[in-house]
Amino acid sequence: MNGRVLHFESPDHREIDRLLPWYASGAIEPDQRDRVDAHLAECVRCQRELEWLQSLPFDADALPAETEADIEQALQRLRGRLDAGAGQRVRLSLHNAHRGWRRAPVWTRWALAAQVALCCGLVAALLTQHTDAPYHTLGAANPDSAAQARLAVVFDPSISLVRVNALLQASGARIVDGPTATGAYVLAAPRADADKALARLRADRGVRTVVALSAPAGR
Amino acid sequence: MAHFPILQSGVRNAARDEASIAEAALLARVASRDQNAFETLYRAYRPRLRQFLMRMTRQPALSEDVLEETMLVVWQKARTFDNGSKPSTWIFAIAWRQALKALRKQREPVEAVDPDTLRSNASGPEGEMHRRQMGERLRAALAGLSAEHRAVIELTYYQGRACREIAEIMQCPVDTVKTRMFYARRRLKALLLFTQEDLP
Incomplete structure (x- = not known):
């Protein structure tokens, strides 16, 4: 023991x-x-x-709140770095590309040059071809994504599939992605009718949350 | 009675879902280089990140630097956010990695606390003053924990995170989070007991 x-x-x-x-x-x-x-x-x-x-x-141990002036000062410092960061990244990419080209073996440079020449030839051939007007079936998706507004929606867990279908038809929207980790679906709706679709979805009890994913016009 | 900031604010799951969706929408706009959206996101996250990073680093200047680096990464990497996790979990995971990087550079001592710091805050009258002093003692005791232990406490009690979310942020198994919390509690209890014995 x-x-x-x-x-x-x-x-x-x-x-x-x-x-x-x-x-x-x-x-x-x-x-x-x-x-x-x-x-x-x-x-x-x-x-x-x-x-x-x-x-x-x-x-009793939480940090005291900051003043608006403190937050604005911190944000101002960051704004300068956001702008600088973009320019710096472009310069760095060009510098790396130039350094990589100089360090590459001679045969690699010839191979790359040949590929570029081939691509240019293909592009030129395509541009000189006669092109017909594009043909779209009625069911095809609108190729112009700018014409579509995107909405994120979370349905109430109790809603039925039939009700979801009816709601989507009434609001003119269709599901294009999801569900995400938070159970949200991404909907696409014609941009001209986006506000109407948003209001229609918001008014429905079967929808828990809906927000517009696209930036408001003019921003 | 419990003194958990998150619980007392009465945040409901539905409200959190709504906030997550709104934040995902903001991140999508940040990914397309919308600076207004970025500033909205910054203002929404600054108080929470400030609290978390201050607890992690215990140095105001360093925590401010890490916060700035964190939001800069958010600006640069927003397009890589794929809705695989909540936006807040994604942002806090960046903050955690940035804080660890900064602390490693400084080679922060893991288990350091000055006992005199604890004692000096341990006496005083009753009532509100007593509660404030309890808060001071708690702050001093938390400073005696390692960065990992402080992070687990902060994310649980101040940020209201579930165990699984903390594992995602700290990029470790859920069991590791539970083990870290277990040892954090034990050390916290010992440090608080230490100051209790010195009370008049």
Whole structure:
């Protein structure tokens, strides 16, 4: 005997103990919350630990809010870097391309030059060909994406497929992407009718959230 | 009674969904070099990033530099955001990587806290003053944790993040987040107990 005290913890207790911080903060999955609730009803140690976690005065330790002048000053500094960054990247790309060309073996330079000449020849041949007017079927997507406005929408989980179809037809929109990690779908609608589609979707109880993804006109 | 800033603000899941979609829309505009959208995003994120980075670095000037670098990366890489995660998780993951890079450059001591700092803030009258002093003690105790432990505490209690989201931000397994939180709690408790014993 060496006099050491051994603590035997059930795997369940250990697992629940490690979930307590998120149980206390509220950011926990419902099934995990149920497990913690059940365990707390009979574990005094976890009850005490939870009480301790809930007694910590985290709200008294938040940073004081900044003034608008502070934020504007920080933003001003960043604006200068945004503009500088773009010019610097172009210069860097040109510099790297030039350095790469000089370092490349002679045969690589000849091969690249031949490829460029071939591409130029192909482009010239295409341009001199006779071109017919483009033909579109009625069902084809509008090739001009600028004519389409994009909306992000989250449907209520209880909405039926039939209702979604009816809603899309009524608003003149169609699904073009999604669902994203947040359960949102991207819809496309004719730009001229985008405001109407947005209002129609917003007014429907089966839609939890809808926002326009395209920048407002004139920006 | 719990003192969690996120819980007390009563943020609901639906509201978070809405915020995520609006932020994804802003990021899409940032990707097309819309500076107005970028500034809107900057103003929305600055308070949260400032709090997170200040907790991570404990140096106002350094946290300001890291915040600037973070938002510069957001501006440059917005087109790589693919909706695979929430915009806020994507932005905080950038902030976490930038903070780690800055701390590594400085070779920040991982487990350093001056016991005198803890003691000096530990006495005072009751009521509001007492609560403020408790906040001071908590701040000093948090400074005694490693950067990883501080980040887990900050993201859980101040930013209201779920365990899985923290794992995404810190780019580690969920079990690692739980283990870091376990040791962070243990160390925090020891540091707070240390100051408690010195109270009159």
